[in-house]
Amino acid sequence: MSEREFWPEGVERCELGKFLAWLGFISIFLLWGLYGAYKVLGTGIGVTALDNYFGFGLWITFDLAVIALGAGAFFSGFLRYIMRIDELKNIINLAVIVGFLCYSGAMLILVLDIGQPLRAWFGYWHPNVHSMLTEVIFCITCYCTVLIIEYVPLILENRQIAKNRFCHHLAHNFHVYMPLFAGIGTFLSTFHQGSLGGMYGVLFGRPFVYREGFFIWPWTFFLFVASAIASGPAFTMLCATFMEWITGRKLVSYETKKLMGKIAGLLLCFYMFFKIIDTYAWANGILPGMGLTFDQMYNSAFGYGKTWLWLELFWCGVIPAIMLVTPAVRERPALLYLAAILDCVGIVINRFVFTVQALAIPVMPFDQWFSYFPNWAEWSTSLMIVAYGFLVMSLSYRYLPIFPQERALNR
């Protein structure tokens, strides 16, 4: 049996040698990351650049960012299966895989990030119901399971596996119940995206992230949900485009991409509207209440200047929001992709400042600013997760029929 027979029906893939070379390239990063992980798990988190001021750093930023960007999975699923936007069937499989990679990757990073991974199950056995993190642990693990359930039928649809009747039926049955899983996923995902925001919003000892009393306590909950669904679809669409660029094949119709862009744009407008109000209310309400000023929250000498704010809210917020809701912009691929990239970058910056800048700001008046820059142990392991994503995605692309339009578009 030739390797070709494992490919989805009617599509072309590159030579096996080339593919293996590509996997070899990816493996360099995987191996480097595994070495980093070995050092972290074997000797302690001290090998990273994290410290007692920056207990959260690149890893948590990475986790929050990929979880936000992976929101394309649940939100596309929600629109496709619950809201019945049929057009999205062309990209829903990709969205599911991206989501799965983002969530499973985040969980792998968390294994490294917590000091005692052998006790990780305490989150279930000894939960503190008042902690937002408990909610996050519950929802992320449950949602990751849902994503696995959503991913499994895709695997079963492999041409050779599907020949097995049981697998074929199983895949079919999964598909039948997909709206149910999409519903559960939407529920779980909304909650934990919110809880992630809530995790910060409740930190009343951290004036940069603490939010209360505006709409409802803590309103970062909703801002995180909104920002995730505003960037997730854009990221999924970018993934498709990136894969097209690498493989040289058309995978998703531009119409679908435009639709994803439009969805992202509308949600980004919604998010930016509230985020700007939030920022204003924070600067003029919460901060003065704590005896602090807006200016005290920024310090460019340590790398936490207002540039980040401008980048996040204006250049990667307002600008892409306007671009994405403008039909003329969406018609031009370069502008659509640019806007989508800006959208994603803005959300990543948001997660970064919430995680790192929040901790860099001295709260006690006699305390001082400190800088944090991740070291090799954090970069290598984070890149390992990216490489893991590339690996799974490469295999999925080569062997699974994830793009229903591929045959037609490349005819």
Next chain:
Amino acid sequence: MANSKSSVVLPFLVGVVASLVLGWWAFPKVLYSQKTQPIRFDHVVHVEGQAMTCDQCHVFRENGSFAGLPTTAACADCHSDVQGEDPDEQKFVTEYVQKGKEVEWLVYQYQPDNVYFSHIAHKNLECTSCHLDVAKMSTPPVYYQNRISGYSKNTMKMWECERCHAQSGASNACFVCHK
């Protein structure tokens, strides 16, 4: 179809039963190692033979802390020389008393360093509500040690402490028992 069903159900049930047997019977045997005390201390000889009371050896100190097991020096108050015929007593005197060494007794209720237990706060309870009733034993029971955690099999688990505290209205705050 019937044939295919039986070829699934029967092996499945066999699997279930086999794992139940292995899990409940074999697993504990593998999990615990067995140890015996370095000296076969005979409580009966002391309690019945010499009419000693528990608190003659297991004393509270002046600051309210509990001495637990007596030191070699305390035992040597009586056993400075061999008193009887028991080979373990002889061993104790020659190996420990004369060399000034402490016996590494195996404590059935061994709790790790992160647990704080105040005996004086529990002094109204019977010793045997937590400890094995060794006072009636001539030979100390076998000590089962968990190969993974290193604990004694008899070590009280946290939920047991918590249950009693809850029932008696004592605080279950973490720092009541942890350090």
Next chain:
Amino acid sequence: MGLDRRSFVALVAGGVVGSLATPVVWKTLDDISIWSQNWPWIPRLRYGEESLVPSLCKLGEGAYGVQVKLVAGHPVAAYGNPEHPLSLGGICPLGAASVQLLYSPARVKNPKKRVNGAFVDISWDEAEALLAEQLKAAGAEVALVSGDDTGTAAEVLAGLVAALGSQESYFMPSEGAAAAAAVGLLGGDGLVGYDVEGANFLLLLGADALGSSGTMLRNAKAVAAGREQGVRVVAVGPVLTATAAVADAWVPCKPGTEGMVAMALASLIVESRPDGKVPGLADFRKQVAAFAPDKVAAATGVPVETLRSLAKELLSASKPLVVPGTAAGQGMAVSDAAAALAVNVLLDRVNVPGGVMLLPWGPKVVAAAPDQKTMLARDVLGYLAKVAAGTTSAPKVLLVHGANPAYALPDLKTAQAALAKAGFVVALSSFMDETAAMAHLILPDSLTYERYDDAYTPYGSGQANYTVAAPILKQPLFATKAAADVALSVAARLGKELGFASFEEVLKAKAEALGADFETAATGSVWLGSEFVPQKLSLAKVPAPGAPHGSETTVVAVAQPKIGSTKIATPPFGTNGISPRELQGKDMVVAMNKTTAAKLGVRAGDAVTLSGAGGECRARVRVFEGVVDGAVMAPMGLGHTAWDAFSRGKGANVFQILSAQADVGGASRFATSPVGVRKA
């Protein structure tokens, strides 16, 4: 019966389902997490009966009582001793780390001799035989440097040296020696103390009395208690010391001008007290005439109004007390101490409650030994300088006891050269310090907790006192031996009997000489003396304080027990206490104010080279406004080259740039020194 694939899958599935109903998964999961809570490579705790045993802490300057907590007979922590008059329950950072210091990686664990440049372990018998042989060969050309100026061990060692025919026994420099010399200049005699508890206005002329100098624990306790009764504290000095930080006022003065401030105050006091009946007042009037406030103001940087108000406060306070000193806790000029004493005399504050107390010298029990007064008056710096210069012959055997002269002396290169010239250097040191590292023979001293030790009236005590510490451990942890016992044993080998078989016997004799009961003293009860030596002090010969250094910039050395002392380097438990204000990375941090930094053309964070008369060292600049113009504040205790990883290679040793400036009575001042600063 064949097992097809399907049945096998079913069997496995059944096994998995069944096992979920057994403890296998759950118990293993639980046990693994319990394992992670008690990892075998994490040390276990030791339990047992607890007790508190009194002892002494002599790791810093001075000495005070501590209590050591024993668990099952093993020491685990040291606390202050509330019963001890110099602790009153307080403890210094070195004392708090003293139990762990028993296991310091820097400890010398057995005698060592140098063979071809490297140390070789030898037995005690061999070591003592070697020392005896060397001493025999040296004849009278033997010298001793000791850092133990309160203990009788130094007396035993000095007795050995004297028995061999040498008078070259010295203490390391101290404030106590300078203060005693000042008393001598005014015609008095005795150990100097301050009744801090009784004073209600404390003028600290340079002394970091609550931070590093004298009986600092007891001073701090006294001041804290006095605060509520309205006691005022004013700290005069070039830098904002720990004491100045909590004083009611800090009066900055140029480095080394505290004596001139005292003279200016004296001139104001003399003016307002024309009827004073102090002996020698007429001569003193002439002397202070040169120190009129307006003249002094420019030289010291202290405004005339401040001088006047200080004088007024001294005059109006019912129990004022002037305490001289330096931020370095040593290197005080005798003339400065004399000027401060003169103010106390003018105010009639000698041997009165709340005043300067002149206390009896400790009794001598080793007949051959020089007495305490003689020892304290000898100038080790002068001796070593002459040895280095070749004007005095180098000793053939140099005994170094409880001191680290290769690290902790000004003009360090000179001191090191003198040590290098000595024929055979014997380090009676508990640790591999810089002196031990260059010695020919190391005879490791036991630490106080492992042997007998004692302390008689450390400098600053308001009352004569004597503390005996009995060994806490039944035997030393390593093959170490009390230096005094080594001296007695070697003396016996040489046939120069010192009259005692053991150090314990010496201490018994000491206690008896004081009228103290040895048995109670050895169980922690401190003997207190109530005698004062009657004094006939005269102001006729108060010397003029030395003029400040001509240099534009002056380094001001600041001692902080948290970093270490002249005797010990930063202990393992001390590294955390060293802040970025003192050490950044591997660089010592020196502080100067904005004006000085601008003048020198340096900025915060700049690496600079400091150059003194004796050498250079590297530092980083910190801009700190608690330093007078023209002064550079430098932390002491850094820059060790021996010891262990906890202290070695961290920062620079400020003694490298401190140089001694000759002062009256052959003594020298070195707490502040001229320094050049340039960008590195």
Next chain:
Amino acid sequence: MQQMEFKVKWGMVIDLDKCTGCGACSVACRAENNIPPMVDASNKLRTTDWMNIYELNNGKAFPHFEVAYLPRPCMQCGKPSCSTVCPVVATTKDEEGGIVSQVYPRCIGCRYCMAACPYHARYFNWFDPVWPEGMEKTLTPYVSARPRGVVEKCTFCHHRYNAAKEQARQNGTDPLDLPEDAYIPACVEACPSGAMVFGNLNNPEHRVSKLAATKYAFRLLVRLGTDPQVYYYSKRDWVRQLGDNYLQKELKGGEHV
């Protein structure tokens, strides 16, 4: 979450006009609580100092410059920002006395509590603890040695509270009505400057409650709502002002602290 009320509330008052910043409290704490020594402690963001000492200054130029030293134990907040966020109930404020607990065998090392605490009172074990050879024999029996990967913090020497209660039981007195000074943490005991006072804030007879009630007492960052059980004391206005954040206009009134 509801703030728990306690009959006994252990508290500390630190007189910043007395503290010389000598560091004895910090070393005593280290010895008492089995905090391992650090060979290289130059990166202060990686050191473990349950009792950390800050240097404060009035920001003025020479010669009007002043400093104050501020030892910072765990504030044992009435409304802790840390314990509420812990996902696994490893840190709680649930015991009579109001000491915020930290249970090492429960902690999973997520460090969320560290992110939550604005006082930087929490420390992470970045590596397994190492004592120089033999020094592990000086470990006290009071506090378990922590493995890598868990968070730790000051507990007001909680073991001394336990010991005081045992002593009270032995003496037949009420363990919840301890006399003043029956229980004091190691830092307070060590302090040579008499700057630290410890006792029951709810007992009006105890010195802490008297000092805490004076106009010179203040607490750190109360505006955030943490309600600390550690008070500071200074007669110097500028020192008290540094206890919390104030807007310029708030300082003009003079009634700020």
